[in-house]
Amino acid sequence: MHAAWxxxxxxxxxxxxxTMFALGFSLFLQPNDMSPGGISGLAMVVVKxxxxxxxxxxxxxxxxxxxxxxxxxxxxxxxxxxLLGMLLSSVLIDTFALMDLPSTEPLIGALYGGLVCGLxxxxxxxxxxxxxxxxxxVRLLKLRYRDVxxxxxxxxxxxxxxxxxxxxxxxxxxxxxxxxxxxICGKIIDAVVYxxxxxxxxxxxxxxxxxxxxxxxxxxxxxxxxxxxxxxxxHEDTKVVLAAVKKRQVTELKELVMELxxxxxxxxxxxxxxxxxxxSRYSRQSL
Numbered sequence: 001m002h003a004a005w006x007x008x009x010x011x012x013x014x015x016x017x018x019t020m021f022a023l024g025f026s027l028f029l030q031p032n033d034m035s036p037g038g039i040s041g042l043a044m045v046v047v048k049x050x051x052x053x054x055x056x057x058x059x060x061x062x063x064x065x066x067x068x069x070x071x072x073x074x075x076x077x078x079x080x081x082x083l084l085g086m087l088l089s090s091v092l093i094d095t096f097a098l099m100d101l102p103s104t105e106p107l108i109g110a111l112y113g114g115l116v117c118g119l120x121x122x123x124x125x126x127x128x129x130x131x132x133x134x135x136x137x138v139r140l141l142k143l144r145y146r147d148v149x150x151x152x153x154x155x156x157x158x159x160x161x162x163x164x165x166x167x168x169x170x171x172x173x174x175x176x177x178x179x180x181x182x183x184i185c186g187k188i189i190d191a192v193v194y195x196x197x198x199x200x201x202x203x204x205x206x207x208x209x210x211x212x213x214x215x216x217x218x219x220x221x222x223x224x225x226x227x228x229x230x231x232x233x234x235h236e237d238t239k240v241v242l243a244a245v246k247k248r249q250v251t252e253l254k255e256l257v258m259e260l261x262x263x264x265x266x267x268x269x270x271x272x273x274x275x276x277x278x279x280s281r282y283s284r285q286s287l
Contacts, residue, residue: 013124021124141157150189202253215257220243
């Protein structure tokens with residue numbers, strides 16, 4: 001079961017994320033005539049400037065090279081997953097539009113639209129796919145700007161589209177409301193994408209360093225490293241135990257250290273993207 005989920009679970013995650021995005025868009029953004037930003041928002045601006053054409057047709061024309069480039073640069077799974085995400089989110093947006101959904105005030109729509117859409121996009125990004133459009137462009141830009149969080153890349157692109165929309169359509173209020181949505185959406189994407197990569201690193205100063213290191217290995221199934229230290233007051237040589245553990249193991253770590261040495265000095269701090277045995281592996285496709 002675990003092997004099957006590891007191999008095909010991304011399909012279900014893409015479906016859930018795309019559904020959440022479509023729901024957030026249909027329930028909070030579309031009723032308030034807020035620009036979604038992204039490729040469709042950019043297409044709206046171009047059609048307005050040109051004075052002819054349709055948003056749907058232009059969106060498809062822009063999407064085609066992005067899908068091809070995304071498939072070549074990121075892989076087949078990204079291509080097919082993004083195709084699934086785009087088709088599903090598009091169908092659901094049209095389906096939700098036929099329903100009698102409750103209306104919200106523009107500010108409420110901007111806040112919750114950004115929250116729900118951000119959650120959906122975050123889930124989609126985590127499983128290595130997208131909902132098409134600007135999501136593909138964002139993933140491609142992430143390959144170029146590897147040190148920038150993906151939510152910030154998405155937020156920057158959408159913010160540029162929002163500014164263009166406000167200028168071209170001369171509707172400052174809608175542009176500002178959409179800006180709120182874009183900001184919240186970007187922050188939520190980063191929170192969803194990167195929170196799963198947080199672990200904890202513990203520095204343990206104790207006379208029972210051998211026993212503590214052994215307990216970490218046997219009870220927590222984690223490795224430990226000895227760092228050479230020296231007491232600033234006593235100038236006695238000592239060893240400091242360094243261990244990286246999952247967040248759910250922090251309480252157990254502190255308990256086993258205190259059992260072995262109640263006077264131990266323990267420092268626990270968050271660590272982002274711990275790479276190595278028992279944690280994640282580095283990949284150029286990583287977010």
